[in-house]
Amino acid sequence: xxxxxxxxxxxxxxxxxxxxxVSVVIPALTSAWYAWTNVSxxxxxxxxxxxxxxxIAEWVERSAGVALVLASLSLFWRPNFLACGWISLWLALLAxxxxxxxxxxxxxxxxxxxxxxxxxxxxxxxxxxxxxELAIGLLRGSLxxxxxxHGYEALQAHPGFIDLLIPTARRWxxxxxxESEARQILTVIGWMDITLALLVCLxxxxxxxxxxxxxxxxxxxxxxxxxxxxxxxESTIRLANGTVPLTLLLFWSATRPGPxxxxxxxx
Amino acid sequence: MMMYLLQRLALLLVLPFSLATAQxxxxxxxxxxxxxxxxxxxxxxxxxxxxxxxxTAEEGKQHQVLIGLGGPGAPDKxxxxxxxxxxxxxxxxxxxxxxxxxxxxxxxxxRPATRYRFTIxxxxxxxxxxYFRTAPDDDQPFKLIYGGDSRTGHEARQQMNRxxxxxxxxxxxxxxxxHGGDYIQDGGRWSDxxxxxxxxELSTGRDGRVLPIVPVRGNHDGGPLYDxxxxxxxxxxxxxSTTQLSSKVAIVSLNSNISTTGDQALWLxxxxxxxxxxxxxxxxxxxxxxxxxxxxxGPAKSTWVPLFEGFDVDLVxxxxxxxxxxxxPIRNDEHDPSGVTYIGEGxxxxxxxxxxxxxxxxxxxxxxxxxxxxxxLSFEPDSLRMLTVGPAPSGxxxxxxxxxxxxxxxxVWRYLAGSxxxxxWASAEFQDANWPRGEAxxxxxxxDDKTVLEDMRRNYSRVYVRRRIPAGDLSKVExxxxxxxxxxxxxxxxxxxxxxxxxxxxxxxxxxxxVASHEAQADFEFFLLADWKELxxxxxxxxxxxxxxxxxxSSDFTLDPFLIADPGNLPTSKGKPGRVTLDDHTLSPxxx
Numbered sequence: 001x002x003x004x005x006x007x008x009x010x011x012x013x014x015x016x017x018x019x020x021x022v023s024v025v026i027p028a029l030t031s032a033w034y035a036w037t038n039v040s041x042x043x044x045x046x047x048x049x050x051x052x053x054x055x056i057a058e059w060v061e062r063s064a065g066v067a068l069v070l071a072s073l074s075l076f077w078r079p080n081f082l083a084c085g086w087i088s089l090w091l092a093l094l095a096x097x098x099x100x101x102x103x104x105x106x107x108x109x110x111x112x113x114x115x116x117x118x119x120x121x122x123x124x125x126x127x128x129x130x131x132x133e134l135a136i137g138l139l140r141g142s143l144x145x146x147x148x149x150h151g152y153e154a155l156q157a158h159p160g161f162i163d164l165l166i167p168t169a170r171r172w173x174x175x176x177x178x179e180s181e182a183r184q185i186l187t188v189i190g191w192m193d194i195t196l197a198l199l200v201c202l203x204x205x206x207x208x209x210x211x212x213x214x215x216x217x218x219x220x221x222x223x224x225x226x227x228x229x230x231x232x233x234e235s236t237i238r239l240a241n242g243t244v245p246l247t248l249l250l251f252w253s254a255t256r257p258g259p260x261x262x263x264x265x266x267x
Numbered sequence: 268m269m270m271y272l273l274q275r276l277a278l279l280l281v282l283p284f285s286l287a288t289a290q291x292x293x294x295x296x297x298x299x300x301x302x303x304x305x306x307x308x309x310x311x312x313x314x315x316x317x318x319x320x321x322x323t324a325e326e327g328k329q330h331q332v333l334i335g336l337g338g339p340g341a342p343d344k345x346x347x348x349x350x351x352x353x354x355x356x357x358x359x360x361x362x363x364x365x366x367x368x369x370x371x372x373x374x375x376x377x378r379p380a381t382r383y384r385f386t387i388x389x390x391x392x393x394x395x396x397x398y399f400r401t402a403p404d405d406d407q408p409f410k411l412i413y414g415g416d417s418r419t420g421h422e423a424r425q426q427m428n429r430x431x432x433x434x435x436x437x438x439x440x441x442x443x444x445x446h447g448g449d450y451i452q453d454g455g456r457w458s459d460x461x462x463x464x465x466x467x468e469l470s471t472g473r474d475g476r477v478l479p480i481v482p483v484r485g486n487h488d489g490g491p492l493y494d495x496x497x498x499x500x501x502x503x504x505x506x507x508s509t510t511q512l513s514s515k516v517a518i519v520s521l522n523s524n525i526s527t528t529g530d531q532a533l534w535l536x537x538x539x540x541x542x543x544x545x546x547x548x549x550x551x552x553x554x555x556x557x558x559x560x561x562x563x564x565g566p567a568k569s570t571w572v573p574l575f576e577g578f579d580v581d582l583v584x585x586x587x588x589x590x591x592x593x594x595x596p597i598r599n600d601e602h603d604p605s606g607v608t609y610i611g612e613g614x615x616x617x618x619x620x621x622x623x624x625x626x627x628x629x630x631x632x633x634x635x636x637x638x639x640x641x642x643x644l645s646f647e648p649d650s651l652r653m654l655t656v657g658p659a660p661s662g663x664x665x666x667x668x669x670x671x672x673x674x675x676x677x678x679v680w681r682y683l684a685g686s687x688x689x690x691x692w693a694s695a696e697f698q699d700a701n702w703p704r705g706e707a708x709x710x711x712x713x714x715d716d717k718t719v720l721e722d723m724r725r726n727y728s729r730v731y732v733r734r735r736i737p738a739g740d741l742s743k744v745e746x747x748x749x750x751x752x753x754x755x756x757x758x759x760x761x762x763x764x765x766x767x768x769x770x771x772x773x774x775x776x777x778x779x780x781x782v783a784s785h786e787a788q789a790d791f792e793f794f795l796l797a798d799w800k801e802l803x804x805x806x807x808x809x810x811x812x813x814x815x816x817x818x819x820x821s822s823d824f825t826l827d828p829f830l831i832a833d834p835g836n837l838p839t840s841k842g843k844p845g846r847v848t849l850d851d852h853t854l855s856p857x858x859x
Contacts, residue, residue, distance in 0.1 A: 038562060038563050039561055039562050039620075047618065047620070048418075048419065048617075048618065053663060053788065053789075053790070054618075054620055054621060055789070055790060056789075102452070102453055102487060102489075103449075103485075103486040103487040103489075104486060105489075105524065159524065159525045159526040159527075160566065162526040162528065162529050163526050163527055163528045163529070163566050163567075163570075166526075166528040166529055167528055167569065167570065178529070178530075179526055179529025179530040182526075182529060226528075226566070226569070227566045227568070227569050228568070228569045230564070231566070233563075
């Protein structure tokens, strides 16, 4: 039995926590970058739906960006609820605003597709407080939602997915893929994603987590390979799709049953 | 030749009659079988084909168009609608929104560059007489209007439709209108599309001229209704195609909402390869910009831009950004005089954004501005002119930059509060020496006033201010604008003449009509002082403003003016009241 105290996690869990930290900080900083250089869904919702002036929408967005940077920096000192809660809230608001605005393929399922992004900050906070199993449970659930939603979108031949496959096939493999072939591949990918989503809820298989991590990293890297380096934020904002399965792999590796040193419990 | 002359003579004879019956455009109510929401749609071959479409509130039995050549006279032919159907209702609309039916008459074997008059007939209910012109099949010059993004700005898009109606009356050579997408907010809702289609009626000329539309699908135009409204333009759910506008001008319409790298990209490459050697002017249009002025570029950039550059597309029309822009010519992601120019980005009514003018491709010789607009494209053998015009900016839509203050913020004004002035209080001759002085802004209740009118609440609802501006201060000024924060409305006068009215429905002073509610914004709002030179004629300017509160029981009031001159980013006004030119740029044909 492994006895764990929140302030001094065993080495095997430190890497899990580091993976979680990266899963939170990089997307948060990417969101902050977007807030200062682009027009986010929250900005658009405020301006187009709520009728606020563009100036106010921009002020809200940029203030959020500053808060995201400060929150991210504070996480290196200590994962605190204020910072983790703010990052989670902003990413959730982005998902909800995208769903409300419409105008994107499958915008209606965005809150589900982005689940892992806005759940992982809360999981980090719980993890740092010693509630690792609860954190891992949240991660599994949100990852399952994200993968299942992507699987659904793939089965529906999301045009954005077709536009990832065709250029990636050309650049990575020199293959000239037809759209009909890309759709067939997406059918396979879609069922795979849905199967992975189910399995990650039911099983604690390390190979499963590793495979999902590899797949997540490949898909986020494909944004750059398909659309060019200037699309790098579209990759980093999705980092959790790859690093959260990696977190599961590290955690399950660190906590797998086997001979371990017992630490004396506090008197 | 003889027939041509006879047609022209007939036109001259009947023209006075047609002008006498010209109608003020109004919205046609959807009721029974009354034809409403008419439109003419251009597809691949507008010299010989066109689709006339409309809506009825009832399904009806017989839907047809009576169509003939030239001016008013007996129609030549009845053509039955080949496609009729019920507009699809969103799940949430089936119990709350009345059904409506679409009808499409697909005309073929038309004569190029010919005026066709038509009347729509649904079960005996007839529309008024309309006409449209087919595209030429030779190389004659013509014009095209381009715009995009109507969406939620209902009043603004009606204003833009009226502007288009004026433009086609001024310029008979404008043949068609191409819309870059995002007509409405939610493409799946008939309750969004219905008003757009009704508002589109306002673009019809007073003489019944209907401007054919070449539509593009925007990201908010998802769902089945787009194809029902535009008769599967470019193929059902595909919506990409080529329109040959004349023998030497073609426009390729693309769909940025479906895969941009798959079948559409293959088709685009083949089509550009085919079209380039045949056309002097080759354009493309689609919704999501690849060189945006506000947002990030669409994923199509890495696929489409190499094709545009590889086939030397002349001009690309984009939307989605809700700004006005023209890039510098671009090739290989840098300025290249031989490159491709991109214009856009959607000003047909949607609330406008501020462009990011720091983007490299928007710097000179490119440009970007904010404001509702359309672009008139003039296709000539030796030039392609892009004239972008729009309503004069006002209110919060325009943020002036690089201006000089004539009357500064918190300047001193003579004011009258708590009583009514003499009738000639706004005239240049009125003596205001016994009016107290106070610093702008005037008001109470929201802690933003320099001259606080403690006694205004529950006692009176009007305040009058005057300021004399010496002629010497205006001697080198071209344009003047009033910058105002106000709650709730005001009327401004220059040398006794009313020049601006905001929020006050009618009358003036104590006899003013209803005052609309308006909260003072954090930023000042912009109001151009048109015709000020004619009103002052080189003399001092007497600027007078009467501020109106919504009622004596209102909890606050604000009247906070200052006067600016020559904002550096003010679009020019070229003699058309209420209209400004945002950009005027000409391309030369490529050497082939």
